[in-house]
Amino acid sequence: MKAVLFIFLNSKVDAKIIRSSSHDPWYNLALEETLLNQVQEKQIILYLWQNENTVVIGRNQNAWKECRCKQLEDEGGKLARRLSGGGAVFHDLGNLNFTFIMDKKLYDLERQLVVILQAIKRLGVDAEFSGRNDLVVHGKKFSGNAFYYRTDKMYHHGTLLVNSNLTKLTRYLQVSREKIVSKGIDSVEARVVNLSNLNANITIKSMMECLKESFLNHYGGTWRQAKEFNAPLDIESLYGKYASWEWRYGETPEFNICYCRRFVWGEIEIRLRVENGYIASVKVYSDAMEVDLIYSLAEFLERLPFKKEKILSAVSSIPVTKGKQYFIRDLRIWLDTKLE
Template sequence: MIYIPNDSANPYYNLAFEEYVLNNMDPGEDYVLLWQNAPAVIVGKFQNTIEEINTKFIKERGIKVVRRMSGGGAVYHDPGNLNFTFIVKRNPNKLLDFKEFTASIIETLKALGINAEFNSRNDLTIDGKKFSGNAQYVTKNRLLHHGTLLFNSNLDDLEKALNVSNDKIESKGIKSIRSRVTNISDYLKRDIDIQEFKTLLLKNIFAGGEIKTYYLNPEDKAGINELVKTKYGTWEWNYGESPEYNLKRSKRFNSGKVELMLYVKDGIIRECRIYGDFFGMGDISDIEHLLTGRKFKEEDIRSALAVLETVDIRHYFGGIALSELMELFC
């Protein structure tokens, strides 16, 4: 086993870091990574991103949203959460075993006086509350196992970031299963910080022996940054890879109710219909055509509707202003 340190807190970089190690490091070696992110929501490979996030809260807080390689549900990261990744040789004749990768975590916590358990949903729990979610990704010859460890995360922000709105969304995306969560720090018998916990865990992984370490070189970092540029930092990967879905949103303004219905595929608005009891005079299909074919992201929608700034929007929506209309898309 070889440990690869990584001090980056950039969620795009850190997800790219995992993939780079998986595909580019010596396949004859096993690796362990311990890393932390700035506030971010990490969605599973097969999830519909907007179905998993509180868009308004995430925008207000500047929280990044990144899709990972593995399946499973959406999770919240912040500096109070420690992420772990094992990248090992794969035995195709052996069933995937989540427990073997979490044994060192359970042992570390036991040494700290905490009784943690592995449950049937591949989570680690304390007193029935989840503090670690786990997922795996396999290639022909390699297996990547990664997970979260809520040490002293902001659980209020976690709940809000993953608190999906009441929009009616119908999709084939994998839905997250919400669980009661807790922080490891709440159960500690002595006061330690996340860095000391990280050190204790690393020692346990290497059974108290030498921690063989590999440091990323400039070529490695360039390769990781290229993955950020072409994949993990792109809207196409983080949102456009979502399964197709139908979205229904409505909002009542002073001048009436506006109901928006969208069919989105590959992150692109393929069909748009607008209904409501507002007193508009213009043909609402003009607006529907402006939006069709656009990426379902605020910047593109705002750009499409910018033409309305040159006309009297009340012609279409009565007394509803453009800034109010944008609330339906944000």
């Protein structure tokens, strides 16, 4: 079972609540898009979901700039890219995600936010909506919101920090030390707070129950039943999209990155222009005597996917004459510490 469907009776609109039982971000985002594809006229769905150890970036963000991708993946985490805009967020099982998926004619941001705010008020926390799509308490952010529109349907989704690991949030979302100039959208640093720090009795379970009741109160009707929800078969192709390197990294907007280092044999500066996750052009500047190797480095890197293992493999494959192996060795050791 991947999700549970809660059905209303006598609702003024066709209102449903669907809770995902999966903690896989690629599945949950695929299900979110599947529900959007299938939402009907006069229908609104509240979709509740959680991801485990995940960084989710906005549609137009630079994956390498927003996230320490290698560290995240080395520690068993996943990188995901969503359809909506906005900044990068960290998800774990101390965070609850909500999505209002609806017929566009039913879109009412104030009403949707009241559903969230009144649920939180039931738990003893008086929160408010800030000017940048955030929910805050005394200026501290516990929820960010983002939006995605189509011609006749849309969704509004957000996070709720209940008891999230803020240490991991800080570690994974730190911007790379490398100097990156990107055409993507940067995340805005914000002070955040867990709701459980404001009221120790707030849990994911209590938050979920209050959201259900608040949604029911605002959209009318009574509970009819809860049953297993079987996602349509087309979710498999969407899962493949969200899990793919091409979507998570290849959709990164064009950006430039520069690596520079002085070695015993000379200084080297490598400038890369990356488009759609691939190295589109390479410029190498150096005062080293190994002119042919400098030219070869640029030639071997161009058109590669911007992946650490691919780049290191390409560097290792550069042919060198006897006595020049130190050049390749030093480059590999250096780039191994710099590439995500």
